[in-house]
Amino acid sequence: MKPFDGNFTQQEPLDDLVVAAATEVLKSGRLHRYNSEPGELSKVSLLEQAYAAYQGARYCLACASGGYAMAIALRAAGLVQGEPVLTNAFTLAPVPGAITAAGGKPLLVEITEALVIDLDDLERKARSSGARFLLLSNMRGHLVDMERLAAIVQSYDLILIEDCAHTMGAAWNGRKSGSFGLAGCFSTQTYKHLNSGEGGFLTSDDPDFMARAIILSGSYMLYERHGAAPPPEVFARIRLDTPNMSGRMDNLRAAILLPQLARLENSIDRWNERYQTVEQALAGAGGVEVYKRPQQERYVGSSIQFRLPGLSPAQAQSFVAANKALGVELKWFGATEPVAFTSNHHSWHYVEPQQLPETDRILSSLFDMRLPLTFSLEDCRHIGAIIVHCAMNLGVET
Numbered sequence: 001m002k003p004f005d006g007n008f009t010q011q012e013p014l015d016d017l018v019v020a021a022a023t024e025v026l027k028s029g030r031l032h033r034y035n036s037e038p039g040e041l042s043k044v045s046l047l048e049q050a051y052a053a054y055q056g057a058r059y060c061l062a063c064a065s066g067g068y069a070m071a072i073a074l075r076a077a078g079l080v081q082g083e084p085v086l087t088n089a090f091t092l093a094p095v096p097g098a099i100t101a102a103g104g105k106p107l108l109v110e111i112t113e114a115l116v117i118d119l120d121d122l123e124r125k126a127r128s129s130g131a132r133f134l135l136l137s138n139m140r141g142h143l144v145d146m147e148r149l150a151a152i153v154q155s156y157d158l159i160l161i162e163d164c165a166h167t168m169g170a171a172w173n174g175r176k177s178g179s180f181g182l183a184g185c186f187s188t189q190t191y192k193h194l195n196s197g198e199g200g201f202l203t204s205d206d207p208d209f210m211a212r213a214i215i216l217s218g219s220y221m222l223y224e225r226h227g228a229a230p231p232p233e234v235f236a237r238i239r240l241d242t243p244n245m246s247g248r249m250d251n252l253r254a255a256i257l258l259p260q261l262a263r264l265e266n267s268i269d270r271w272n273e274r275y276q277t278v279e280q281a282l283a284g285a286g287g288v289e290v291y292k293r294p295q296q297e298r299y300v301g302s303s304i305q306f307r308l309p310g311l312s313p314a315q316a317q318s319f320v321a322a323n324k325a326l327g328v329e330l331k332w333f334g335a336t337e338p339v340a341f342t343s344n345h346h347s348w349h350y351v352e353p354q355q356l357p358e359t360d361r362i363l364s365s366l367f368d369m370r371l372p373l374t375f376s377l378e379d380c381r382h383i384g385a386i387i388v389h390c391a392m393n394l395g396v397e398t
């Protein structure tokens, strides 16, 4: 089998339009979001308007990272020190990290075979804990039945905040991910759907919530210069009661995000072509099970997940090693130690230990792979063939 020599962490280079936009900001010297001319909307404010329009949200705050957006969302929503926050047990470390940073205690909910939050376990834990908050992580872009989730949120009076780091551009039954609750949180970190190195968005339709989030983000009382913010009278109610926890976005990052946002839909089509190509190569071969995507879901295939049921931990490790030897970088969520962006709840020692047997069982046979847009469709077929080859060599029963 010919090895693959592509790089799984190599995103596309940013084009001349982006470079020109960055150069313009650098030459102006006005990098701070509030360093604008009278009457001028800064790049950050323009980006907030553009993202609010894309998302279909009334308000948008651009900020320092996705993790930061989640932490201030919880604070702006009124989280009190020591309160439980429900969240799915399969997510990445910035999620329990944000809950902890905001003073909350992660209360982990099981996932299902479809890699989404287990709604029965959610109901059980909402009832038994009396938790007020649900930070739903749409991990690896998989959306749960959002109508059923919304019904549970309503019947337990939960405040829903969505982590959409992997679902920017995704939708359920035509409704954008991030618009089902009080707020949506997004990341523009290099490995997500827009690339500014670091960065994030918080979106909401709730004026008081958004005013508090803007003050929290470090607005120095210059909130009237925001692009997609509630009117000044809303701030008047809360401006002196809300602390400043600086985490603003700057004009340089905003300038390089604007042209990328304009072609996000095109990037999504390209991700999905790659996803479907790998999916086809894997389907039914070597005991590999690819996750079926629900009809209602509009997904963004920036990564792909599959299972090899019945694998022992030792076999999983040798499967990962065999793929790696042929140039294919897989993540395995069953490992005992966190490895490069992969972590599971057992390695979050700042969180109270919790029993999640289903999640552990599901993660022990789960593999995950990034699909950067630098891969061609031919690359995707090649990668698929390598994975199947390695699975067949393991002798896993189909």
Ligand SMILES: *Cc1c(COP(=O)(O)O)cnc(C)c1O
Residues within 6 Å of the ligand: 065, 066, 067, 068, 091, 092, 094, 095, 137, 138, 139, 140, 163, 165, 166, 186, 187, 188, 189, 199, 200
């Ligand atoms: C990347 C990521 C975030 C936010 O990441 P930042 O690095 O803080 O921008 C949140 N949730 C998940 C699941 C992620 O993968």
